[in-house]
Amino acid sequence: MIAAVVLALSFIAWVVSRSKRKAVVSEKTQQTWTRTDGQMLTLMEAGNLVLTQYDASGRLKYISPEIKRITGIGSVDFISERRRLSELVHPQDAEALESLEDARKSGDGEHADIDCRIRDQRNNWHWLHIQQRRIVERNAIVGFETISVDYTALAELKAQRKRATKLQNLCTQILESFLSTDDTRATLNRNLERIAEELEITEATIHDFENADETSLLGSWPGTDPTSSRLTARPLTASESEQVRAACESLTPIRFGTDSGHAEDRTAALCADDRMLTGVIVPVQVIGELSLVLTFVRDQHKAWHADEISALQLIAQSISRRLERERAVQERTHFDEITRGHERSEIIAHLASGIAHDFNNIVFAISGRVQLLQRRTEDPKTNESLNEIQMTLKGAKGLIGALLAMHKGSPRPTGRVRIGPEVKAVMAMIRRLIPRRIELTLDAHGIGDVEVELGAESLHQILMNLIINARDAIDNKGRIAITMSRTVDRQDIPMLTIVIDDDGPGIPESRRAEVFQPFVTSKSSGRGTGLGLSIVQRVIQESGGEISLENAPMGGLRVHIGLRIASGGNAPAPDFGAVRQPSPVPLKKPLNKVLIVEDDETINALLTRFFQSIGVAVTSHSDARDVEASLRETTPPFDVLVMDIDLPYKTGVECIKEIRGQGLQTPCVLITGGLSEKPEGIRNLGFLRKPFEIDELEAICHSMIEDSHSD
Structure with a gap:
C-alpha cells in the first residue's frame, strides 16, 4: 500500500515537472517569435498570419485556421494530407518551398525563411513570407514551427x-x-x-x-x-x-x-x-x-x-x-512624282480628308459663337458685321467641301440661288478686301430676277477666288470689271454669263490649261497655294457650267463663266440686314436637360453655353466612358444626348450601340466634323455635320423629344 502511494506521488511529481518544462519551452517559443526582425513585423502588419507545426520527422501536425483565408482550403484537409501546400505553390517558387521541407527532414539549420506564391481556389496568387525554426528540447529536435505572413498587397504595390x-x-x-x-x-x-x-x-x-x-x-x-x-x-x-x-x-x-x-x-x-x-x-x-x-x-x-x-x-x-x-x-512624295492634273487632284483631296475633322471643328467653334451673338444683338450694324463673318465662314466651309468632293469622287450638293441679292452681299464683303487704288465695277442690270443651279456657298467661293486672283495679278493698283448677262449655250440652254476682266499682266495661252491643276499658281512665291482655280473649275463643272480663260480687252486676263439658269420657281432672297432669331418650335414636351459628350473643349463650352442660353440644364463629358452610368443614374432623366462621333477611348457610334443594347432609348444627336456617316438601324438617332446652324441643333432636339413621346 505504501509502495503504491509512493509510486503515485512520484508520477504526479513527474507530470508537474514536465508541465513546467513545457511552459518554459512555450514561453521561450513565444519569446523567439516575439523577437521577430523588423521585416517580419512589417509583413505581419500587412496581412494574415498562419502558424504551422511539424513533428521531428517533418510531418505536419498543426496548421492554424487562417490558412483558409488565404487558400480557401480548410486546415483539416492539409493535416489529413488530402491537400498539400506544394500543390498550390507557383512553379517558380517550388524549389524554395522544397528547401524548407529538406531542412525539416535533415534537421540542418536553426532558422530559414523564404518568399513564395500560393494559389487560392480562384486562381489568384498570394505572396507569403515564411520563417521556419527548429524546436529543441534537451539538445534533441522535437519538431519544427513556421510562421507564414500573407503580404500580397504589399508585394503587388512594390511589383x-x-x-x-x-x-x-x-x-x-x-x-x-x-x-x-x-x-x-x-x-x-x-x-x-x-x-x-x-x-x-x-x-x-x-x-x-x-x-x-x-x-x-x-x-x-x-x-x-x-x-x-x-x-x-x-x-x-x-x-x-x-x-x-x-x-x-x-x-x-x-x-x-x-x-x-x-x-x-x-x-x-x-x-x-x-x-x-x-x-x-x-x-x-x-x-x-x-x-x-x-x-x-x-x-x-x-x-x-x-x-x-x-x-x-x-x-x-x-x-x-x-x-x-x-x-x-x-x-506627298507620290504627289511630287505626278505630273497630270487629275492624279494630283486626287492626292490633294486625300490630304484634305485628313484635316477635314479639325478644320470643321474650328469653323464651327467660330460660327457657333457668332450665332450666339446674333441671337443677342439688336444693333443693325453689329448684325451686318456678324453676317459678313458668317458669309466668310461659309466660304471656308465650301473650300473644304470642294476638296472632300474630289476625294469622294461625287458631285457637291448644288441647290438654287438668286443672283441679285447674293452678289450684292458678296460684293459688299469683297470691297473691304480691295484697296482703294483698284477700281472695282459691277454691271448686272440686265440679268433681272434670275436664279442659277448652284449653291450660295459655291457662288460666294467662285466670286471670292476669281476677284482676289485679279487683285493679286494687278499688284493692288488697276481695274477689275465684272459683267453679268443672260445668254444661251450651243444647245439653247439658258445661261448666266459672268465675265471678270482685269488690266494686269494676264496669263500666257500656253499656261492657261496648266493653272487649273492643283498647286499650280502664276503668283509669286508665298502669295498663293494654287488650289483656287482648280476648286472653282470643279464647282462650276459639277453644276453643269463652264469656265475659260481669254485675253481681256483691258489688256489683262478675262475669266469667262457660264452657269445654268434654273427653270421655274423662286428662291427666297436672304435678308442680310435682319437680326437672326431662333425659330419658335411648338412643343408638347419641353427641353429641360441635355447631356453633352464632346472632347474638344472649345466646342463643348460652345454647346454648353448655347443650351444654357435657352434655359436647358447641361451636363458634359469629354469622352464616352461614363455616358451609360450618367444616363442610368441621373434623375430626372436627360431629354437628349448630344455626342460627337470622334471621341477618345470609344467612338460615339460604339457608345450609342452599347447604350441601345442595354435598353436605354434616350434620344441622341450624333455630331461630327469628319467623314463619318449616320449609322443605320439605330432608333431615336439624329445626325448633324459640323459646321451646322445652332438653330438646326435646337430644332432636331425638339423634334426627337416629340417623336420619342409619340412612340
Whole structure:
C-alpha cells in the first residue's frame, strides 16, 4: 500500500515537472517569435498570419485556421494530407518551398525563411513570407514551427512600382526607335524581341492588314517553326481575316486564354489553342481602318496587368500616329512624282480628308459663337458685321467641301440661288478686301430676277477666288470689271454669263490649261497655294457650267463663266440686314436637360453655353466612358444626348450601340466634323455635320423629344 502511494506521488511529481518544462519551452517559443526582425513585423502588419507545426520527422501536425483565408482550403484537409501546400505553390517558387521541407527532414539549420506564391481556389496568387525554426528540447529536435505572413498587397504595390518603371523605359525606348526611322513596320518587327523579353512573353506575332485583299505576317517571335507555334505564325486566310477584323472593330485590346475568364472564339484565327496560356490582342488602326494586329501570349501563371495592357495600347497609338505620318509622307512624295492634273487632284483631296475633322471643328467653334451673338444683338450694324463673318465662314466651309468632293469622287450638293441679292452681299464683303487704288465695277442690270443651279456657298467661293486672283495679278493698283448677262449655250440652254476682266499682266495661252491643276499658281512665291482655280473649275463643272480663260480687252486676263439658269420657281432672297432669331418650335414636351459628350473643349463650352442660353440644364463629358452610368443614374432623366462621333477611348457610334443594347432609348444627336456617316438601324438617332446652324441643333432636339413621346 505504501509502495503504491509512493509510486503515485512520484508520477504526479513527474507530470508537474514536465508541465513546467513545457511552459518554459512555450514561453521561450513565444519569446523567439516575439523577437521577430523588423521585416517580419512589417509583413505581419500587412496581412494574415498562419502558424504551422511539424513533428521531428517533418510531418505536419498543426496548421492554424487562417490558412483558409488565404487558400480557401480548410486546415483539416492539409493535416489529413488530402491537400498539400506544394500543390498550390507557383512553379517558380517550388524549389524554395522544397528547401524548407529538406531542412525539416535533415534537421540542418536553426532558422530559414523564404518568399513564395500560393494559389487560392480562384486562381489568384498570394505572396507569403515564411520563417521556419527548429524546436529543441534537451539538445534533441522535437519538431519544427513556421510562421507564414500573407503580404500580397504589399508585394503587388512594390511589383506595380517596379513594373511601371520597366514599362515606362520600354515605351520610351520603342518610341525613340520610331523617331530615328522612316519604316515603322520594320522598326516594330525589330522591337518585337525587346517587348517579348520585357513582358516575359513566350510567343508574339504581327499581322499586316494594310492590303485589303490579303493579310500578311509581318513578324513573329521567337521565330519558331509555324507548325509548332501556338499562335498563327503565317498569313491569314480570307475567312480568318474577316473574323479578326470583326473582333478588332474598336481600339480596345482583347484578352483571351485562362486569364480572360471566358471563351474567346473570335480570337481563334490568331490563336487556335489557348489552353494553359494567357494572351492579349492589340489592334492598330490608321485613319479608322485596321492596319496591324499584335498578338502576345505567355504562361498561364503570368496574368496580364492593366498597366501592361495600357503600355501596349500606348505603343499601338504611337505606331498608329507614325503610320499616319508615313502615309501622309508617301502621299506627298507620290504627289511630287505626278505630273497630270487629275492624279494630283486626287492626292490633294486625300490630304484634305485628313484635316477635314479639325478644320470643321474650328469653323464651327467660330460660327457657333457668332450665332450666339446674333441671337443677342439688336444693333443693325453689329448684325451686318456678324453676317459678313458668317458669309466668310461659309466660304471656308465650301473650300473644304470642294476638296472632300474630289476625294469622294461625287458631285457637291448644288441647290438654287438668286443672283441679285447674293452678289450684292458678296460684293459688299469683297470691297473691304480691295484697296482703294483698284477700281472695282459691277454691271448686272440686265440679268433681272434670275436664279442659277448652284449653291450660295459655291457662288460666294467662285466670286471670292476669281476677284482676289485679279487683285493679286494687278499688284493692288488697276481695274477689275465684272459683267453679268443672260445668254444661251450651243444647245439653247439658258445661261448666266459672268465675265471678270482685269488690266494686269494676264496669263500666257500656253499656261492657261496648266493653272487649273492643283498647286499650280502664276503668283509669286508665298502669295498663293494654287488650289483656287482648280476648286472653282470643279464647282462650276459639277453644276453643269463652264469656265475659260481669254485675253481681256483691258489688256489683262478675262475669266469667262457660264452657269445654268434654273427653270421655274423662286428662291427666297436672304435678308442680310435682319437680326437672326431662333425659330419658335411648338412643343408638347419641353427641353429641360441635355447631356453633352464632346472632347474638344472649345466646342463643348460652345454647346454648353448655347443650351444654357435657352434655359436647358447641361451636363458634359469629354469622352464616352461614363455616358451609360450618367444616363442610368441621373434623375430626372436627360431629354437628349448630344455626342460627337470622334471621341477618345470609344467612338460615339460604339457608345450609342452599347447604350441601345442595354435598353436605354434616350434620344441622341450624333455630331461630327469628319467623314463619318449616320449609322443605320439605330432608333431615336439624329445626325448633324459640323459646321451646322445652332438653330438646326435646337430644332432636331425638339423634334426627337416629340417623336420619342409619340412612340
